[in-house]
Amino acid sequence: GAGVSQTPSNKVTEKGKYVELRCDPISGHTALYWYRQSLGQGPEFLIYFQGTGAADDSGLPNDRFFAVRPEGSVSTLKIQRTERGDSAVYLCASSSRGRVTEAFFGQGTRLTVV
């Protein structure tokens, strides 16, 4: 596709439920990043993939959060036992050579936990 695509654009879920957020990077981009942006804040780093492997997952807040990229393209961010504090916009970005200076961001998935 022309840009980074994230689905769904909005997700409302009940506290305690499991959710999956999807990111389709730009075709051919080997690096993929997940960030979380809470209301009124700047984005916070969650995890960085180079190919299929997580090169840096130091930003994942706890073991309820997990992300995969099994074929080195599409990535899924998975959140178990959602809490109201997980409500945020989840942003995905990709770059062709693993350089964040060349990363393109998607429009994000707005997650609301009620």
Place this chain on the structure above:
Amino acid sequence: GEDVEQSLFLSVREGDSSVINCTYTDSSSTYLYWYKQEPGAGLQLLTYIFSNMDMKQDQRLTVLLNKKDKHLSLRIADTQTGDSAIYFCAESMNTDKLIFGTGTRLQVFP
């Protein structure tokens, strides 16, 4: 630790220059960035500067870096209503992780 701070709000008249300021704490940052975020749109990288540079100019944008004071600024010349957005300063020590500030909301009025 890593911390990036920005003022929350800036209001300017159309045609004037805007200056958005940012301070950071990590002296080992190698790159510093300015991003723009408009409602319903993704984050857009405006420009970035390598830490061994003092200034970078790109059309209407001028970035100034004062490493001694850990201060970064973005000047937008001839500000237009289309420049109204939230501007984020960010830093990185390597190429895989950005540390963002809280953002400055720029409002341009006629």
